[in-house]
Amino acid sequence: MSFLSPTLRLENLSTQPIMTQDHVPEDQRYNKQNIVAQWCVPINGKMYRIELEHGTTSGRRMIWVNGREVLRRDWMFKLVGEDTFHIDQSRCIIRVDPAPGFKYEYSLYIDGKSHEQYTEDVARQYRLWLSTCHSSSTSDTPPQEYRIMLKLDTLSLYVNDDLRQEESVFVHGGTDTKFMLQDTEFVLQARSSGNKLDGIVHTLLANGVPVPEAKIQEIMQEPVSILQT
Incomplete structure (x- = not known):
């Protein structure tokens, strides 16, 4: 005789990783306290706020644009590297590089240019x-x-x-x-x-x-x- 309820029996338990946030609504996934880097970028006359969540313990990496999730990776065992996404046909890359003292450096590139260079070019336009x-x-x-x-x-x-x-x-x-x-x-x-x-x-x-x-x-x-x- 099983003391488990019908929904808790072993054959009914999920085999998928519980680290994923697919079941959590987007507005609840966004947490300002989890943001480690942010940039403001003008693209085609519009301003975009790009934010990065870099979970060094959870292995989760998320990118938000104006509060909307555009990229999410769970179970990222490699904490450095780069992720690519697009905003209004512009190719954006966020790079995560190691820095001294167990820190990380976060860089944003838009259409092959650094955030600073891209902003200077846009300012002239x-x-x-x-x-x-x-x-x-x-x-x-x-x-x-x-x-x-x-x-x-x-x-x-x-x-x-x-x-x-x-x-x-x-x-x-x-x-x-x-x-x-x-x-x-x-x-x-x-x-x-x-x-x-x-x-x-x-x-x-x-x-x-x-x-x-x-x-x-x-x-x-x-x-x-x-x-x-």
């Missing part, structure tokens, strides 16, 4: 402005922060990662592109600088007031490259 808008309809509405990016080669305009379809109007000396965010009217001006080196100068106005241009590096999160395990 975009113009960036940061603006905070307040709604005049109700005082209970919290202010909204906007990240406005202009891709210079295609003149694509992105607002908080969303591609905008706005028409440019020819004016004296260049073009104006108008769009509304909450109750604020924005005008993106494109004017000739008068010399070949500077080319076209882009200025963003919010209700007629110039918005200071920001640097992409200013909104990047510094990567945690070397951590104690």
